[in-house]
Structure formats: structure tokens, C-alpha cells
Amino acid sequence: MCEIFCFNSNKPKQLNQCLECFYNHSDNHPHGWGLATMQSDEFVIDKEPIKAACSQHLKDILSNPVVGKNVFAHIRLATVGEIISPNCHPFVEADDNNRSWMLIHNGTIFDFPELDKYKEKENGDTDSERILLYIIDNVNQFEKDKNAPSTIKERFDILLKIVSNLSKNNKLNLMIYDGELTYIHSNMKESLYYLKNEDEFLVATTPLDDDENWKQVELNKLFGLIDGNIVFESEEHDNEFIFTEEHEKAMEEFLKAIN
Template sequence: MCQLLGMNCNVPTDICFSFAGFRARGGLTDHHRDGWGIAFFEGRGVRVFLDPAPSAHSPVAELVNRYPIRSLNVIAHIRKATQGEIRLENTHPFQRELWGRYWIFAHNGNLKDFAPPLSGRFLPVGSTDSELAFCHILDTLAARFPAGKPAPAELHAALRELAREIGSRGEFNFLLSDGDWLFAHCSSRLCYIVRRAPFAEAHLADEDLTVDFRRLTGPQDRVAVIATTPLTDNEHWTQIAPGNLVAFRDGDTIALGETATVAQDYPRRGIDKAPSA
């Protein structure tokens, strides 16, 4: 399956530590070699880097790894192609505008016989089931809330309904953000960690790299990192229960509507955080 990575925090934070381990899964510590991408929100703008080459060997990934872009919301993806050729237009994350905001989306899974009708406002450029699902989500939201972005609880309920509908066609793990909120839906496998004081050291599972967050953070800093599987091997990650849509804001989970319960904690295997996460 593809690999997802998200970060949501209450102060602008770079994702260099997490990304160092994450990019290794694209052809070095795992077999996901069909492209990668990452998007950083900066105010109302978004920086998006995409490359159809394996992330472990990508010069663009090396640039991102050495470029400490600080953001409140980040979404990254490493692709293992199931639908659509290995091309730039099929590389996640995908970007569209709705209600005067950019939306970023990345998907992990395989949707079978998925062919929803689209109004024409949002159309896929590539040939992936993922981009088609993203267009369907935005198409539905635009039609349901024509006056503009709804209240967070209404938005969460609509997204949860769409996630269940689309998820009936196959695995539908995804990350979605408009720069204010980051939504994480688990169909089969997705976990997260929230780093807050008191901070500690973290060691990557895919690279021999350790960071002491006590030296990099302030007492009020808070960062949530979401990943397909834990990125570190010395921290407790929490697995999201399949079927749940978890909302993140200001570096923590926020209960909206139906309680976003979670399953058991992972044993000590993975973490990620800080003004250098």
C-alpha cells in the first residue's frame, strides 16, 4: 500500500525529521517506488513538490529534506501504483480550490469499479481512483454547501458520510486539509502521535537518526503527526480505529460530532514532533 504522512501543529514547524524517515520508504526500506509528493500550507498559499521518481533517490526529495519549510499543516504521500501510470499527473497529493481555499488530498488504497458522476466543476487531470475520489468529495461538498464552508461539525459529518460511501469500494485511507483543519480517515491502517511537553528524544525507525525535542520546542508547542505506520521506534503511536475520521487542529485531535474514537496504542514503535518534527 502507499504511504501517508501528515503534520498538524499549533506553531509553524518543519517536518525535516519525519520526512527523513518517511522518504526512505520510497525505494530504500520499502518497495514504494512509483512517485512521491509533499504539500506545505503557508497562510492561504500552498507549496507543492511532486516527483514521479522514488523518494529515496529523488533530488527533489533531497531538496525538501534540507529545506526547513515551517508550516501548520503538511501532507505527504509515497506512491505504489495500483491505478494509473507512473506519471507526474498521477502523483499525490492533489490540489484544488473550494470556497476560496486550497484543499490538499492524498489517498492510500484501491477503489474498484468507482465511477461517480461529476458536475464538471472538479475533474481529474490524471487517471487515478484517488484523484477521482477527491473530485467527487469536493463536488459533493460544493453542491451541499453552496453558501460557503460550513461549521466544522457539519463539514466533519459530510466528510464522514462520503468516506463511508467511497470506502465501500475498497480501502480508503486518506488525508485532507484546507490549511485550517487536517482530516485523517482510516479504512485499514493509519496512526498518529501528539507531541507536547514534556518532550523527549525520538529515533526514526527507517533511518539511524535521533532528535531531542527538548532542545527544539517551547512548553506550549504541540504537534500531531499522522502516518500509515509509526515513523519512530521508541514512542507510543495510537492507531485510528478503521471507519473513523479524525479531525486535527492546533496540533491535537478535536472531537466533532460523532466521537472519533481510536483503537489500541501501538507498542513502543514510532513518533514525530516539534518546531523541527
């Protein structure tokens, strides 16, 4: 599967040290890397379908200060989709009100037929990109029915319904950003952690240093973050994902095929 990273804060911070530690895990996640930062209300996206440790482009980026209030990163261990640039995270898509959405995913969708129709629409061939297209369609339909843009609370409720349904029988560790609200979700034990410092959150698949204050993200809940604080927190759903031998065999077969 993959590793994911998110920084959410009320003020810009230089994150080179955290990112270098995160990308150092790429030996076990060699199929691509990605980085997204918000600059002047626009996403700046860099990604490549190669191991992060082997990327000169990433080295060049990290040789300069990486500063931001909302920063997302990903290293890929492919379970669905070829090793090509369109399959690298983050994914970005605009809704009908020209709001840009960004998504990174750690997991695999084993069972959710409603995503299948997006195979013809996506740029790559990953289940993760299909999730984003599905979200966009749901937001568009809500706003069409309302005949007005959604509020952040309405979007949170839309996302909550989606992750509650989509998480059944699927590993769904997600980080999503809609330009205002950062959404965090995990449904597998010991697969996503956070560190809270004043008005900032750092979230990653594994703790990035020896700080004793790293805590596991609560399972089966959707969180909404703004400026380093939780503004929305859902009730728990019942769809904890348990990794089985069947899942492991499916992943091994895919990795053999791409190798």
C-alpha cells in the same frame, strides 16, 4: 499501495528528520513522491513521478529546513493510473468559494461507480484524484443549497457521509486538509498510526521511530484536527477493509502492466 504522512500542530516545527525517515521507505514505493506545506495560507506543492530516494529535487528540499504547522507527504506504489506527475499526490482543488482542498490517499477504490464521471475531468487518471473532485462537488452543492459558505462542522459532516459510503469494499486511508480542518480516516487494520505530543499530531502509515507511544489510528472513524488537537470525532461505520487474494492479484496484474 502507498504510504502517507501528516503533521498537524499549533506551532511551526522543523520536520526534516521525520520526512527523511518517511521517504526512506521509497524502495517499496518507487512510483513517485509528494510534499505539501502551508505557507502564508497557500499550499506549496512539490512532487515527482520518480522514487524519492532517486530525486535530486527532494534532496535539495530536505537540505534546507522544512518547517510548518500543516505538512503532508506521500510516496506512491501505483495501483491505478500511470507513472506520471499528474498522478502523484498530493492533489489540490478549489471549491466554488475559493477554498483550497488538498488530499492524499493510501488505498484503492475497487467499487464506487459514482467516481467514474470524473475520469473526463481529472488531470491524471487516478481514483484518488476522483475522490477529491467528488468531495468538491458535494461541498459545492451543499453551499449552493445553503446559499452561504459552510462551517467547519458542516464540512466535517459532509466528509463523514462521503467516507462512510466510499469506504464500503474500498481501502480508504485518507488525509485531507481544507485550509482550516485536517481530516484523518483509516479503515484497514495496522495501516495508519499516530503519535501525539502536547499540541501536535504526527500520523503515518508506519511508525517513524522507536517511540513506544505510537498508536494505531482507530478504524472506521473520521477525525478532524486543528492545531494539534482532535476537535471532531465521528461514530464508527461498519466498512472495515479486508485485503483478499483477489485484491492482491489485481495489484500484481497492474504492476506487471506498468513494468
